[in-house]
Amino acid sequence: MTDKPYRILVADDHAVVRRGLRSLLESQAGLEVCGEAATGTEAIDLARKGHPDLMVLDLTMPEMNGLDVTRAVREESPSTAVLVLTVHFSEELAREVLRAGALGYVLKSDADSELLAAIDHVRHNQPFFTGKLAASMAQTFVHGPVTGANGSNERVLSGSPLTTREIEVIQRLAEGKSNKEVAAELGVSTRTIESHRNHIMHKMNFGSFSELVRFAVRNNLVEL
Numbered sequence: 001m002t003d004k005p006y007r008i009l010v011a012d013d014h015a016v017v018r019r020g021l022r023s024l025l026e027s028q029a030g031l032e033v034c035g036e037a038a039t040g041t042e043a044i045d046l047a048r049k050g051h052p053d054l055m056v057l058d059l060t061m062p063e064m065n066g067l068d069v070t071r072a073v074r075e076e077s078p079s080t081a082v083l084v085l086t087v088h089f090s091e092e093l094a095r096e097v098l099r100a101g102a103l104g105y106v107l108k109s110d111a112d113s114e115l116l117a118a119i120d121h122v123r124h125n126q127p128f129f130t131g132k133l134a135a136s137m138a139q140t141f142v143h144g145p146v147t148g149a150n151g152s153n154e155r156v157l158s159g160s161p162l163t164t165r166e167i168e169v170i171q172r173l174a175e176g177k178s179n180k181e182v183a184a185e186l187g188v189s190t191r192t193i194e195s196h197r198n199h200i201m202h203k204m205n206f207g208s209f210s211e212l213v214r215f216a217v218r219n220n221l222v223e224l
Contacts, residue, residue: 003030003187005030005031005032006030006031006032006053006054006119006123007032007034007050007052007053007054008025008031008032008033008034008052008053008054008055008056008119009033009034009035009036009037009043009046009047009050009052009054009055009056009080010022010025010033010035010036010037010055010056011036011037011038011040011042011043011055011056011057011058011061011069012037012038012056012057012058012061012085013038013039013058013060013061013062014058015038017058017108018036018038021033021056021085021111021115022036024111024112024115024116025056025119028116028189028191028192029189030187030188030189031119034050034052035050035052038062039061039062039063039064040061040062040063040064040065040066040068040069041063041064042063043055043057043061043064043069043073044064044069044072044073044076047073047076047077047080048076048077051077051079051080052077052080053079053080053081053123054080054081054082054083054119054122054123055073055080055081055082055083056083056085056115056119057069057070057082057083057084057085057102058084058085058086059084059086059088059093059097060086060087060088066084066086066097067096067097067100070082070084070097070100070101070102071100071101073101074100074101081102081103081122081123081125082100082101082102082103082104083102083103083104083105083106083118083119083122083128084097084102084104084105084106085106085107085108085111085115086105086106086107086108087107087108087109088107089107089130089133091133094129094130094133098127103121103122103125103126103127103128104118104121104122104127104128104129105128105129105130105133106118106128106130107130107131110130110131113131113195113198113199114128114130114131114195114198114199115195116188116189116191116192116195117192117195117196117198117199118130118195119192120165120188120192120195120196121163121165124164124165126163126164126165127163128163131199131202131203161203161204162200162203162204165196166196166199166200166203167221168186169182169186169193169196169197169200170200170212170215170216170221171216171221172185172186173197173209173212173213173216174212174213174216174217174221179193179194179197180193200212
């Protein structure tokens with residue numbers, strides 16, 4: 001029995017970027033690029049007609065900017081999540097993206113190491129912020145706290161910016177499981193777990209894997 005693929009619409013005005021994203025995404029089991037858009041209006045039209053699970057969207061688009069596209073897509077196709085992929089490093093801009101209805105914000109410079117983890121977060125209705133913004137933005141986002149679609153509280157540990165998905169990854173890694181074993185348990189690719197691990201290390205400012213393990217032990221995430 002196979003799961004239905006997670007359908008992704010790629011919206012970027014540069015063809016080389018779209019090709020690169022398609023190549024990366026389609027190399028991962030369970031992900032399918034269902035369309036490409038080169039303008040803001042085209043992105044909205046494709047989302048309205050095809051209702052993809054996710055739109056990976058550049059902020060700087062011809063005809064309509066990414067913020068307006070995000071608002072329109074969330075209205076026209078509520079089942080479509082939006083993940084912004086941009087060159088712009090700005091906490092205020094990231095906040096505006098969230099207010100517009102997007103769930104994630106990733107810098108293009110971080111895409112190779114973080115995009116797959118970001119998609120995994122969004123797929124589970126959890127926010128994701130690019131490495132350089134992760135700690136401050138996640139703290140702000142979960143301060144509420146926010147309840148995900150499955151009813152779980154995003155603020156798993158008091159005072160921690162980690163999401164439920166990141167806690168799941170830390171627990172398994174700290175138990176001594178390999179990236180491949182964790183990937184199999186969570187139903188994602190090994191590269192996605194590597195992406196999660198890199199992001200967690202950066203977000204929590206862990207200097208080594210042993211620091212991650214000590215964090216898990218201190219917070220009773222693993223049994224000794």
